[in-house]
Amino acid sequence: MAKLSVNLGDRGYPIYIEPNFKRLGKACADARLSGKMLIVTDNNVQKYYCDDCVRELEGLCTEVSVHVIQAGEINKSLDTVRDIYRKLVELKADRKSVLVALGGGVTGDITGFAAATYMRGIPFIQIPTSLMAQADSSIGGKTGVDFEGCKNMVGAFYQPSLVYININALRTLPDRELKSGMAEVIKHGLIRDSDFYEYISSNIDKIYSFDENTLAYMTKMNCTIKGNVVEQDEREGGLRAILNFGHTIGHAIECVSGFTMLHGECVSVGMVGAYKLAHKMGMTDEDTVGRIEASLRKAGLPVKAQGMDADKVFDKMFSDKKVKDDKLNFVLPKGIGEVIYCTVEKEAPIREVLTELVGK
Numbered sequence: 001m002a003k004l005s006v007n008l009g010d011r012g013y014p015i016y017i018e019p020n021f022k023r024l025g026k027a028c029a030d031a032r033l034s035g036k037m038l039i040v041t042d043n044n045v046q047k048y049y050c051d052d053c054v055r056e057l058e059g060l061c062t063e064v065s066v067h068v069i070q071a072g073e074i075n076k077s078l079d080t081v082r083d084i085y086r087k088l089v090e091l092k093a094d095r096k097s098v099l100v101a102l103g104g105g106v107t108g109d110i111t112g113f114a115a116a117t118y119m120r121g122i123p124f125i126q127i128p129t130s131l132m133a134q135a136d137s138s139i140g141g142k143t144g145v146d147f148e149g150c151k152n153m154v155g156a157f158y159q160p161s162l163v164y165i166n167i168n169a170l171r172t173l174p175d176r177e178l179k180s181g182m183a184e185v186i187k188h189g190l191i192r193d194s195d196f197y198e199y200i201s202s203n204i205d206k207i208y209s210f211d212e213n214t215l216a217y218m219t220k221m222n223c224t225i226k227g228n229v230v231e232q233d234e235r236e237g238g239l240r241a242i243l244n245f246g247h248t249i250g251h252a253i254e255c256v257s258g259f260t261m262l263h264g265e266c267v268s269v270g271m272v273g274a275y276k277l278a279h280k281m282g283m284t285d286e287d288t289v290g291r292i293e294a295s296l297r298k299a300g301l302p303v304k305a306q307g308m309d310a311d312k313v314f315d316k317m318f319s320d321k322k323v324k325d326d327k328l329n330f331v332l333p334k335g336i337g338e339v340i341y342c343t344v345e346k347e348a349p350i351r352e353v354l355t356e357l358v359g360k
């Protein structure tokens with residue numbers, strides 16, 4: 001269907017966008033991956049896609065094993081990583097062995113971290129099955145786990161050897177998870193490409209009915225936008241921070257909700273917040289704020305998080321890692337398709353926006 005690449009010199013890799021798993025074996029052979037393979041997947045994804053992947057990989061004449069983890073962010077922990085190490089030792093995996101992450105962002109982040117650290121690094125591949133993972137987390141090499149209640153506290157930058165996306169895997173994804181992933185897709189348009197934003201807004205019905213051509217185009221654009229940002233700033237020294245658009249407020253809401261709201265839902269509210277703040281600062285007009293809200297609603301995403309305490313959300317933002325010298329840093333929009341990274345000195349407009357968002 002399509003093959004893209006992330007150009008990072010000797011850490012570069014291909015991204016395959018396919019309608020099934022039939023080219024997985026060939027993709028691995030082309031990447032010269034032929035050692036023992038351990039597929040890490042979660043108990044939801046296993047029942048749908050594990051057998052297909054095992055079949056394709058066994059075609060490489062290699063030993064393929066499977067390790068199933070329990071689904072859920074709560075299991076994105078060092079304990080889960082330890083179990084993967086144990087399994088690798090049991091299999092006598094060596095430095096040519098390959099870890100295969102088959103699943104959503106949780107599986108990808110955990111497996112990537114295990115790959116980054118087992119024997120100081122073994123190859124791994126990403127087979128993302130959620131929209132969040134296909135659009136965002138499988139590309140770019142951020143791996144890691146949560147630690148003592150803090151998200152992504154322990155981790156490593158470690159790029160996969162390839163990313164293989166089967167767009168039809170989205171068909172079994174729970175509806176709420178699909179919509180949550182759509183927030184990151186819309187984010188890509190808003191930060192880098194107004195045409196892509198328009199395309200998504202006009203084709204949301206086709207996406208939600210899994211039209212192959214639409215999904216393939218959307219995936220290609222996601223990977224191009226994310227890949228391009230990563231190519232320019234692999235380790236988040238600057239530009240890569242724009243991918244955090246909507247995340248300063250979004251992450252605080254996620255924590256205050258006690259993780260009852262999904263990540264993408266919180267990012268959706270956070271993006272509305274960023275537009276409202278940009279409007280208050282004279283960077284974006286009111287019509288644009290309304291348009292963004294309408295398109296997020298149309299995609300089935302929330303634009304408010306009612307019933308939360310605005311002060312709590314504000315305090316949580318200050319404990320966030322984006323705070324420098326007691327000032328809050330935001331990625332703010334200049335219209336549609338361009339954002340800038342800036343420090344907001346005054347508390348008042350931020351508090352006003354939060355009150356509008358959480359409705360207190």
Ligand SMILES: NC(=O)c1ccc[n+]([C@@H]2O[C@H](COP(=O)([O-])OP(=O)(O)OC[C@H]3O[C@@H](n4cnc5c(N)ncnc54)[C@H](O)[C@@H]3O)[C@@H](O)[C@H]2O)c1
Nearest residue numbers: 044071104105106107129130132133136137142169172173
């Ligand atoms: N590394 C990065 O750059 C990056 C970027 C964004 C998010 N993340 C991380 O990704 C995680 C969120 O990812 P996620 O939303 O994919 O969560 P997830 O992995 O928990 O998947 C969501 C749910 O969908 C299920 N699922 C996945 N694919 C399925 C399919 N095709 N059919 C049926 N069920 C399926 C999973 O079992 C899970 O229950 C968070 O931990 C976040 O921190 C990482």
Ligand SMILES: [Zn+2]
Nearest residue numbers: 184247263267
């Ligand atoms: Zn995100």
